[in-house]
Amino acid sequence: MEEKGIINTNQFIWLLFCIITSFTVLHTPGILIIQSGRDAGLSIILAWILDVLLAVVYAYMGIRFPGQNMAQYSMTILGKRLGKVVGFMFPLFFFLVSVLLQSGFAILLHVAFFPKTSVETILFCASITVAYAVLKGVEVMGRVCEFLGPIFLISLIALFVLVTPDLHLENLKPQLEHGLYPTISGAFLIISFIGICIIMGVYIPICDHPENGFFSKFSAVSIGSITIFLIIIASIGVFSITQSKNMFSPSLRLARYIHMTTFFQRLEVVWLMIAIGALIISSAEMIWASALQTAQVMGLKSYKPLILPTVLVSFVLAATSFRNSVDLFNFINYSYPIIAMFVETGLEMALFFIALIFKKKG
Secondary structure: OOOOOOOOOOOOOOHHHHHHHHHHHHHHHHHHHHHHHHHHHHHHHHHHHHHHHHHHHHHHHHOOOOOOOHHHHHHHHOOHHHHHHHHHHHHHHHHHHHHHHHHHHHHHHHHHHHOOOOOHHHHHHHHHHHHHHHHHHHHHHHHHHHHHHHHHHHHHHHHHHHHHHOOOOOHOHHHHHHHHOHHHHHHHHHHHHHHHHHHHHHHHHOOOHHHHHHHHHHHHHHHHHHHHHHHHHHHHHHHHHHHOOOOOOHHOOOOOOOOOOOOOOOOOHHHHHHHHHHHHHHHHHHHHHHHHHHHHHOOOOOOOOOOOHHHHHHHHHHHHHOOOOEEEEEHHHHHHHHHHHHHHHHHHHHHHHHHHHOOOOO
């Protein structure tokens, strides 16, 4: 089956941007600071370089196999049986990311804003919204991101600008105090999160200009990496390296740190509303990609019958997999990067080299 929805290049960029920043800005700065310390900014720069190189491969495969995404050209390259096994790993990965996005979103709201509201209730409300967005289709999600993405970007830049007067650059020194290892290890950690936008391989076949796949990914990951870099610098510069390591969400703490006269208080609520919108639409993108590719691997005529069951299972797993923020942190820090690197880099590079060696084309 084929997705009938079409997106333009601008929507392509903002769809990827929302995915990159909604996950990494809210949840990973603290993890990266723990891993790389003051070299976290350098880790982001290195991760950006590596991810751009990976984007070249995905863009090339999208052109080599026109009209096919990763799950589809897995079957073209490896044959029906093995190709289905490998191809199914991509929608399964997108499903896992959706579960993590919803879990992180619900736990963050529960801990920071609604301690008397259960995580399950927050997840239920989020799941209904996600299901509605996916049922509306990728074109609607593209238009939402086209509107919401620039607002989210402006809010992140404004967050950095507003805390700049209290930013102490001496907190960022010395760089490379412990050699290159913290920078390199942090880069491989953060690229597993930035690399979620391998979903570009699903968007290339439905873009009105599929040849713009690399440009879209390059633009989105560049803008996203800059914003993550600014959040990291602001977190360490304002709170110091010691305090930043112990924060569940440094970006939220930065938003709470801002006070604009006595008339403008609790600005983090406004910022969080924008961030929540990006998180929900990103989770919807993951559910859409998972349902679409699952239907393609199974040979179904439509992916829409899979949407509600996928949302339901993701709700159950998000509600039962993590008891608290510590469990979520441990999974994101230790287990997720291994899974992500295997799918985002390992599988795609294997398909790339096999296609070249055996001269497979779409």
